[in-house]
Amino acid sequence: MKRRIAVLGATGSIGRQALEVIAANPDLELVAATSGSTPIDGLAPVTQVGGDATDVLERTQPDVVLNAIVGFAGIHATVWALERGVTLALANKESLVAAGDLARDAWRRGGGLLLPVDSEHSAAFQLLAPLSREQVEALVLTASGGPFRGRSRDELEDVSPEDALAHPTWRMGPKITIDSATLANKGLELIEAHFLFDLPYEAIEVVVHPTSVVHAIVRLRDGASLAHLGYPDMRVPISFALAYPARERTPLRQLDLAGGLSLEFHGPDLEAFPLLALARESGERGGTFPCAFNAANEAAVQAFLEGRIRFLDIDGAVADVLARVDGSPARDLDELVEADRSARNLVAVA
Ligand SMILES: NC(=O)c1ccc[n+]([C@@H]2O[C@H](COP(=O)([O-])OP(=O)(O)OC[C@H]3O[C@@H](n4cnc5c(N)ncnc54)[C@H](OP(=O)(O)O)[C@@H]3O)[C@@H](O)[C@H]2O)c1
Numbered sequence: 001m002k003r004r005i006a007v008l009g010a011t012g013s014i015g016r017q018a019l020e021v022i023a024a025n026p027d028l029e030l031v032a033a034t035s036g037s038t039p040i041d042g043l044a045p046v047t048q049v050g051g052d053a054t055d056v057l058e059r060t061q062p063d064v065v066l067n068a069i070v071g072f073a074g075i076h077a078t079v080w081a082l083e084r085g086v087t088l089a090l091a092n093k094e095s096l097v098a099a100g101d102l103a104r105d106a107w108r109r110g111g112g113l114l115l116p117v118d119s120e121h122s123a124a125f126q127l128l129a130p131l132s133r134e135q136v137e138a139l140v141l142t143a144s145g146g147p148f149r150g151r152s153r154d155e156l157e158d159v160s161p162e163d164a165l166a167h168p169t170w171r172m173g174p175k176i177t178i179d180s181a182t183l184a185n186k187g188l189e190l191i192e193a194h195f196l197f198d199l200p201y202e203a204i205e206v207v208v209h210p211t212s213v214v215h216a217i218v219r220l221r222d223g224a225s226l227a228h229l230g231y232p233d234m235r236v237p238i239s240f241a242l243a244y245p246a247r248e249r250t251p252l253r254q255l256d257l258a259g260g261l262s263l264e265f266h267g268p269d270l271e272a273f274p275l276l277a278l279a280r281e282s283g284e285r286g287g288t289f290p291c292a293f294n295a296a297n298e299a300a301v302q303a304f305l306e307g308r309i310r311f312l313d314i315d316g317a318v319a320d321v322l323a324r325v326d327g328s329p330a331r332d333l334d335e336l337v338e339a340d341r342s343a344r345n346l347v348a349v350a
Helices: 013-023 054-060 072-084 093-099 101-110 119-128 174-182 184-197 235-243 275-285 289-305 313-324 333-345
Strands: 003-008 028-035 046-049 064-067 087-090 114-116 136-143 204-208 214-220 225-229
Touching: 003 013, 003 054, 003 235, 013 028, 013 064, 013 235, 028 054, 046 054, 054 072, 064 072, 064 235, 072 087, 072 093, 072 101, 072 289, 072 333, 087 093, 087 235, 093 101, 093 184, 093 289, 093 333, 114 119, 114 184, 114 235, 119 136, 119 184, 119 214, 119 225, 119 235, 136 184, 174 184, 174 289, 174 313, 184 204, 184 275, 184 289, 184 313, 275 289, 275 313, 289 313, 289 333
Parallel strands: 003 028, 003 064, 028 046, 064 087, 087 114, 136 204
Antiparallel strands: 136 214, 214 225
16 A cells, blocks of 8 residues: 655645655655645646645545654644644654644644654654663764855844855755855754754753754763764655655665764854744743744744845844744634744734
8 A cells, every 4th residue: 555645835845855855765655735825736646736735634544654844834734634643754843843732732642653853853863763762961963064154143134035045054944054154054953953852941952953964862871872864855855755654776876984983063153043042031031932032033034034124133023022922822723723823923024
């Protein structure tokens, strides 16, 4: 029996690579595909453009939902899969960050698999799988540092969307590329890791590692550390999640160790890139603070991409929203959608 996959966000960077992975694996079958607005007639047996992606999921009842929608718009599909115990291959980190405890409760009720497609979390999932919680001292997420690594705040004054879209190691959609330049992406990943692996925030570290070869490190209590390495290529975590627990071949070349592989790490610059610290603080405060962080960031990134605010205004807009919301927990999805909407509306842009 083939594994039946629905790819949500099939026209995006992750979605297109997922279609490639599915086409290369005879055990996988594409049963449904969605996009936000790009026409996708004929891409899959069932397709949908815009609207609620859960309509397609209801109609096709896939074995695996690959959620590669960008932003909070992916929330309904995430909750749909978690609630029903349908395997969720999750690229759409924003939905897990925003839904937090609600998602974790739905996951517990549904009892299905939640397989991260973020490269760092896929690595962490694999490293943590054989370990008990007491053995783990900390999880270390690596960050490339983005195109502005090493710059001071003053040097970020005049950067344009084009500058920020030029990522050194990953080719990705525009929103996550800007998030990588501000380090908001690593902030979202920190909160994502907390919910995925049930780790307290103080046990999740972030280090800058410019070449993105080491995806995650787990520090063990005996002083040893385990690392997951590979050249950066999203087809690896996508393939891992779709074929799990099998491991299929991918076009990725093996690490060239004899050719000389040096690994550089250093701490993040929280002064130049305050969104990482703001994300940590939002996660620690809990409730709907992570939802507000995500909503404000999405709105501010959109405004930056449209030339309405400057790069350095993004973190200010998020900080301002976080200071104004009460962050009280959402009791259901409707309340969460409302928390997202009101945080978004607080982003003051011209
Ligand atoms: N790209 C990466 O390497 C990478 C790595 C790790 C995690 N992720 C995560 O994966 C997700 C997707 O990222 P991406 O880089 O693939 O983004 P992307 O290239 O911008 O693609 C986004 C996809 O979502 C669809 N979409 C946009 N707005 C939508 C809406 N309101 N409702 C339904 N569908 C909508 C788009 O359809 P249209 O074409 O019609 O706009 C497109 O198919 C993000 O959460 C990102 O953080 C990405």
